[in-house]
Amino acid sequence: MLAQQGEELMGEAKRKAESFSMPWGKQQKWEEAAELYGKAAAKFRMAKLFGQAGDAFLRAAELHDKCKNESDATKCYTDAAKSYREVDVDEAVRLYELAVNRQIENNKFSIAAKLYKDLAEMHEADGKFQFAMTAWEKAAQANEWAESLTTRDQCLVRVLIWLLNLETTKQLLRHMNESVKLQLINH
Numbered sequence: 001m002l003a004q005q006g007e008e009l010m011g012e013a014k015r016k017a018e019s020f021s022m023p024w025g026k027q028q029k030w031e032e033a034a035e036l037y038g039k040a041a042a043k044f045r046m047a048k049l050f051g052q053a054g055d056a057f058l059r060a061a062e063l064h065d066k067c068k069n070e071s072d073a074t075k076c077y078t079d080a081a082k083s084y085r086e087v088d089v090d091e092a093v094r095l096y097e098l099a100v101n102r103q104i105e106n107n108k109f110s111i112a113a114k115l116y117k118d119l120a121e122m123h124e125a126d127g128k129f130q131f132a133m134t135a136w137e138k139a140a141q142a143n144e145w146a147e148s149l150t151t152r153d154q155c156l157v158r159v160l161i162w163l164l165n166l167e168t169t170k171q172l173l174r175h176m177n178e179s180v181k182l183q184l185i186n187h
Contacts (some may be wrong), residue, residue, distance in 0.1 A: 003052075006043035010056060013037045017063060027067050034063035038076065045083060054083035054091070074102040078115065085122050092122065104142070113142035113151065120158070133162040149186055153179070 013036035016029055041056035061076035081095035096119045103112035120135035140155035156179050163175060 002043045002047035003049055006040045006047065006049070006052065006056070009036050009040035009043060013040060013056075013059070030063045030067050031069070034060040034067070034069075034072070034076075037063065041079065041083070050083045050086035051088065054080045054088070057083060058095075070102065070106070074099050074106075077102070082118075089122070089126055093119065096122075100138075100142075109142045109146035110148060113139045113146060113148070113155075116142055117155070129162055129166060133159055133166070136162065149182075153182075 013033045016036060017033035019029060037056045037060035041053045041060065044050070044053035044056060057076045057080035061073045061080060064070075064073035064076055077095050078099040081092045081099060084095060085092035096115055100112045100115045100119075103109070103115065116135050116139035120132045120139060123129070123132035123135055136155050136158040140152045140159065143149070143152035143155060156175065159175055160179075
């Protein structure tokens, strides 16, 4: 039932996006189609059809980009990444990084840090520990930019744990020194 509703909404969105309109009516048409793709994505997500949900969110994001609705597009790219993480990790990573870069460009550092955290946790679950460590480092940096020092330190602790697990003592010592310096400066 949900999948069928999602398919119907996808068809309606496609027809809306591709229908003829005067040049001044294109943006409204694309916005309406993007909303329909978003509704379709929600139906697919409820039906646990994560690949189809990701596809629908991605189409909505592309239409929001055409309309210059950057925040809506970024949210849809993030939602697409969250959907794809269930079925296509490589595509999820690509979309997470796209969304993070957009958040950083818009000085939304705490949101970027949260996305890096999600990415790190996804890599951990996937057993890609070096990638997880890199994502935790980037989350720490974004939290520092957001002046969220406690959260930054929590991310740095995760980096230290992975460094210990991966037995990279040179990097471990560098991070410990940096962490100690930051603690001294901030207290």
